[in-house]
Amino acid sequence: MERGSLILLRTHKTQTVAHSFLAASLKGISQVILIENSISGLIILAAITIGNLSLGIITLLSAMIGTWIGIAGGKDRTAAYRGLFGYNSVLTGLALSLFLSGNFRWVIALAGAAITALVTAAAMHMMRNIDLPVLTLPYILFTWFLLLSTFFLERVVLSPELVPQDLTHWRFISGGAVDWFGGMVNGIGQVYFQHRLPVSILILIAVFWAGWKLGLCAILGTITALITAYGLGAEEEMLNPGLYGFNAVLTNMAVAVVFRTAKGIAWFMAIIAAMVTVPITAGLGVWLAPYGMPILTMPFVLVTWMFIAARKTLSKI
Amino acid sequence: MERGSLILLRTHKTQTVAHSFLAASLKGISQVILIENSISGLIILAAITIGNLSLGIITLLSAMIGTWIGIAGGKDRTAAYRGLFGYNSVLTGLALSLFLSGNFRWVIALAGAAITALVTAAAMHMMRNIDLPVLTLPYILFTWFLLLSTFFLERVVLSPELVPQDLTHWRFISGGAVDWFGGMVNGIGQVYFQHRLPVSILILIAVFWAGWKLGLCAILGTITALITAYGLGAEEEMLNPGLYGFNAVLTNMAVAVVFRTAKGIAWFMAIIAAMVTVPITAGLGVWLAPYGMPILTMPFVLVTWMFIAARKTLSKI
Amino acid sequence: MERGSLILLRTHKTQTVAHSFLAASLKGISQVILIENSISGLIILAAITIGNLSLGIITLLSAMIGTWIGIAGGKDRTAAYRGLFGYNSVLTGLALSLFLSGNFRWVIALAGAAITALVTAAAMHMMRNIDLPVLTLPYILFTWFLLLSTFFLERVVLSPELVPQDLTHWRFISGGAVDWFGGMVNGIGQVYFQHRLPVSILILIAVFWAGWKLGLCAILGTITALITAYGLGAEEEMLNPGLYGFNAVLTNMAVAVVFRTAKGIAWFMAIIAAMVTVPITAGLGVWLAPYGMPILTMPFVLVTWMFIAARKTLSKI
Incomplete structure (x- = not known):
């Protein structure tokens, strides 16, 4: 890198x-x-x-x-x-x-x-x-x-x-089209709370400036999150602004670097980690919903710690 | 053992x-x-x-x-x-x-x-x-x-x-008879989410196979929990399927083993630990109620850690 | 001391x-x-x-x-x-x-x-x-x-x-006069759950008996909390019984002692720490509101740990 x-x-x-x-x-x-x-x-x-x-x-x-x-x-x-x-x-x-x-x-x-x-x-x-x-x-x-x-x-x-939600009367909101390109790029911009295309693209350029592999990791993370969240049936209003993406972007980058010595499986582990952020993001979102609090980058912290620490015990992965 | x-x-x-x-x-x-x-x-x-x-x-x-x-x-x-x-x-x-x-x-x-x-x-x-x-x-x-x-x-x-509960309108549900034998055996089966007598009895046999002292610990744990929970006024619909029992079973077994060198007080500490799981189970259940989440074996984890760690500081117990 | x-x-x-x-x-x-x-x-x-x-x-x-x-x-x-x-x-x-x-x-x-x-x-x-x-x-x-x-x-x-509160229908209660002297003294009494003037004053005397600097720290803590909470717009019914004060009293005393070797900034850090307890007290109160649970001395624990631990990394403060 x-x-x-x-x-x-x-x-x-x-x-x-x-x-x-x-x-x-x-x-x-x-x-x-x-x-x-x-x-x-x-x-x-x-x-x-x-x-x-x-x-x-x-x-x-x-x-x-x-x-x-x-x-x-x-x-x-x-x-x-x-x-x-x-x-x-x-x-x-x-x-x-x-x-x-x-x-x-x-x-x-x-x-x-x-x-x-x-x-x-x-x-x-x-x-x-x-x-x-x-x-x-x-x-x-x-x-x-x-x-x-x-x-x-x-x-x-x-x-x-930010509005507290009542889980006892929770209703799943579905419908609306998925904006695949926007959702993907905004997943990177959301790392800095940005969800407008030009700003997000400029942030992606900054990542590529630091290293093309880092840029690829960021893109891989946001795509992985978008597909996983879509596959698990996430709400479109969460997908399009990139709200499932930013934690996966950070996690993918962090795990890819930590596992870089594990030739072959580094990318595999990074993708798995990015996928895991999706249910963790959703679960944390539900936990915070009665308070109306935002998820911030907590899924990134939890999943990245988990993968770093797991490798210290299971040294062959 | x-x-x-x-x-x-x-x-x-x-x-x-x-x-x-x-x-x-x-x-x-x-x-x-x-x-x-x-x-x-x-x-x-x-x-x-x-x-x-x-x-x-x-x-x-x-x-x-x-x-x-x-x-x-x-x-x-x-x-x-x-x-x-x-x-x-x-x-x-x-x-x-x-x-x-x-x-x-x-x-x-x-x-x-x-x-x-x-x-x-x-x-x-x-x-x-x-x-x-x-x-x-x-x-x-x-x-x-x-x-x-x-x-x-x-x-x-x-x-x-699993249904989220609203604590602001909480109402205690009482009534119904306590099934002492069923509640006791199911407390052991619930370790594996089982609450039917034949299945629970087979699990108890498996514990006795590994050692009769372990089997006695399991029985002691579930009885202690049932009596404590009944004494503190727990709901019958929690008592009969053994929902207060399984954490006490695990805790009793774990603490009995950890304190086995403490001749005389090992059984005493194991019973105290099993008793403590009851209010911890209830408290954790209330904490999770607004989310409708199950308690799982968290009371066992908390109380067992507490007793193991306490002994590392207070080495004479 | x-x-x-x-x-x-x-x-x-x-x-x-x-x-x-x-x-x-x-x-x-x-x-x-x-x-x-x-x-x-x-x-x-x-x-x-x-x-x-x-x-x-x-x-x-x-x-x-x-x-x-x-x-x-x-x-x-x-x-x-x-x-x-x-x-x-x-x-x-x-x-x-x-x-x-x-x-x-x-x-x-x-x-x-x-x-x-x-x-x-x-x-x-x-x-x-x-x-x-x-x-x-x-x-x-x-x-x-x-x-x-x-x-x-x-x-x-x-x-x-102790009554669980519904955050989705939360309404800020304002009005009523601030009892500056009572709120200040009760902030000290509340360390022992006391909020009557003679009892609180006797507790303050006990602190002074142990050392006049400790007594000053206690007073400084409760005053700092009262002013900060008032400035941030806290409810009067929380201010007057000293409910923002007791965590600040404890934090001020603890931080002042920990930083006592840092000539000059010890008092400054203690006041900052006491101020930080106010939003932490409020935030924790909101987190516990759906359960109706009291805040107890958790803000003191969190803020004091933070200042002690921060000093172990930033050794020049």
Whole structure:
């Protein structure tokens, strides 16, 4: 995987890295999609900014806040210069900007980005012993708590899109056509909460910039998810915006890299992993439905941990 | 505990084991009730098959799938030949066959058995540091996610038995007579989702085959649970099919073995542990009620972990 | 922090302690508010007893039960003599006495205190590797399970105060005046479920007895929470009884001690931590609302772990 690398998944190696704060922040943006490459980060930042100027500003500021905390607080700054303190903050900044309402949300999003950097540091400590990367867990947990808090706090206002559902009166909504191309490309854009074609395509270009194999993994992940979800009978309104895709994209990329030494079965395991994300996404969605909470990248975290950890026990796969 | 042993609970010892794939698969079936004994596994398989032919086939195939993954993937195959990669797959195969509807469920059950073997491997890695056995956690987590996913996936159909309950309008259902003998025996059968007397009795015979002390533990566990649940005022429709019993059976057996060196208090601790499963079963049932999800063997996992771990801190009990 | 110390947070050090069972039990009462001081424990016991005689008796008995199990079961009895086996039992005894109804609840409360001591021992083992204190997690988990079980068990009766809420019809209740002084003092009393001024003030005196810095931390925590919660638009009926305060009090005290070597920023970090407990309290409250379960001290556990663990990664903060 030339140029970029899924350094996120390496817990031991250390390399010399350029000690530039801006490059580190841009890498924080690219690490969201498991890439350590400041140019890719810049292209993605441009894509988000084209979609929405305010969101672009929040993305850059969140990356900077997280990265700064990692650099200022850490004795070993390598992780921070690789963008590993930035990506969770970027995701919290994006998620809170999009899932909250009102102008006060920009302040909450940036404060959330700062706290997420601390949660990231805490998660790194807690997971050191079991030798698994924290992935996006810190952002997920913090964002869920904060979005839930809106019911009790009058000045933190939830977006009207997020509505608690009553499972006792659940009714399956079917019908509508599947937009295969759109659903596929949006599965990649959704990694950054984007679901408009030009923005999603620009993000895909950023992935290819970091390495053509990574780009193929992303495409393979989103296609696998789309076919699996369609085959299992998912709702079209979930398929077309790519809501089953983004977790499969991330999982496919991560598992392909982790299993890259397993010649022959690396691609097979990556596809299986991407397929497994679909029922996990659906199951998690149901678990969160009574609260109206979004799934975020939790299926990616769970399935990727499972495949990394399984390989540590079953070393021949 | 002659002939059989709760090897599941030993995390360090290794012994030579017969390297037969079929024997390993049958042991996978017996390990569900904490026994490593291929004859016991065969008797249990016969019991399930008598109850329902298709279910018997799924049980054997699930055990084989899980065991094969453990043997093919592992460098150290000892665990797989002991049936430790089989029992979680067996349980997933059984649970998905019983809690899903439609013919497609057989395919899902077998695919689920395969994925559960990977989840088992992952859980083994994650729990290595805290020195606790994975018990049935891998099957429980995977089955919950998959059953939940049915709300969002049209082709994965939930059994109409599982209905989400609204706690805000909860009403306690009382009345009906307690079937003491049936409730007691079914508490043992429910370990394999069985609640018909002849099948349950055959399973109890399989446990006695592995060791009369194990058989007594199973009986002690189900009686303790029945009396405790009755005393705390449980609903009769939960008591008679043995729904409070099976977690107590497993917990009693596991704790009795773990505390076997503590002369005198081993039986006392096992009974306390079996009693504690009752409120934990009820509490977990309430937590899952809004989703209509079954409790499975989660109370066994939680209470058994608690007693094993407590003894590592309080070494004199 | 003279006289008292947040020994709860030290996982390695051992010191000689007075080997008195009664002193150990009283320390178990004071450890609830992170203090190891038998006189403080005695003052707090008096405060609770003045409020309600039965509750005072349960408090002392629960502390004794937990402490006795720690002393009788452990090889290393240091922790037990410091009150570290008592405080979780005290909290379970208090919580079950207050959140259950009927006379049978006194029996359940004391049995619960005993089981909580085992859960505490188990949690100590499980968390040893990640080098974090168990705090009040054992009590929280056990109490939640037991309170939930009331829906399924007729003889375990929930207090009518705890009512499951339907989030799909959630309506924010606003209005009423904020009682700044009462809300502030009650935030301290609520650590022991007290919300009457004289009782709360006596508890605050007990904290000051253990050390004036600890007393200031407690006051700082409750004020920070009150202002933050008010600023974010919390409901007055949550503010006035101090329901946002007690988690902030505990978190502020714990973080101030953990960061005491970080001259200058210790107070800053403690205030940030206290502020973070507010949205976490709200978010957790919403998560538990469909079950009608109380938040207990879970926000304190989560936020304190986060700050302790973050510092282990970011050693310069």
